[in-house]
Amino acid sequence: MTGPVVITRPSAQAGALAARIVALGRETVLFPLLEIHPLPDPAALRAALDELERYALVAFVSPNAIDAAFALRPRWPAGLALAVVGEGSRMALARHGVHDGNATILRPADGGRSDSQGLLETLDKAALRGREVLIIRGESGRELLADELRAAGVCVTPVAAYRRCAPALDEQRRAQLACLLETPGDWIITSSEALRNLVEMVRETAGDAGVAKMQQQHLLVPHERIAETARLLGFMNITPTGAGDEGLLAALQSRP
Secondary structure, three states: OOOOEEEOOOHHHOHHHHHHHHHOOOOEEEOOOOEEEEOOOOHHHHHHHOOHHHOOEEEEOOHHHHHHHHHHOOOOOOOOEEEEOOHHHHHHHHHOOOOOOOOOEEOOOOOOOOOHHHHHHHOOHHHHOOOEEEEEEEOOOOOHHHHHHHHOOOEEEEEEEEEEEOOOOOHHHHHHHHHHHOOOOEEEOOOHHHHHHHHHHHHHHHHHHHHHHHOOOEEEEOOHHHHHHHHHOOOOOEEEOOOHHHHHHHHHHOOO
């Protein structure tokens, strides 16, 4: 019998994918490994958004960054170029009324490279040299995009829009996790940080023996960087998928 599909995205981002997986005839379990919280003081983000006209480009690292920014400034200057790293962010812009028909949206040319490196390969860094770029991101995360642009002579302003943290491991979640460890399933893992949180939760719940069981579970990951993290953490049953929900769904449908 096929086990459940465990969706580990933050709760607010899991519902649409869960519905599509259920439509395929699969059981889904929501087990968020990250929580997204607003900043206690968004003053720096608000100040950056008040000066959008000064930037040649605004880059978003995630859908959460887009939602946080548009919550503070729903209407943006016409003609301002935007950049995103993946399909989820492009769809988030569309929810706020911004799309290819009314804005310049730069994104990785290769749909399978939904990350900062893929975006960097698309950007005309020579044209941005000496100009200002705003990067809207979480409080923590990779610095690759900012570092590479600075190295190319671009004036980069990074600003935090939200914070990520591991959900509390209360008794209900401990029991749910212990049950999941006993059943082979397909775990959708969409960030390295989330996977590291999972391993720590399992260790706290069931010790090293639980970690050994978790390492036998099947992971679906949309990026090679996450797959590399998984291998370093001892996972061997890993399926790389295409980018976005479509890639995850296609991988699930190809499962025997």
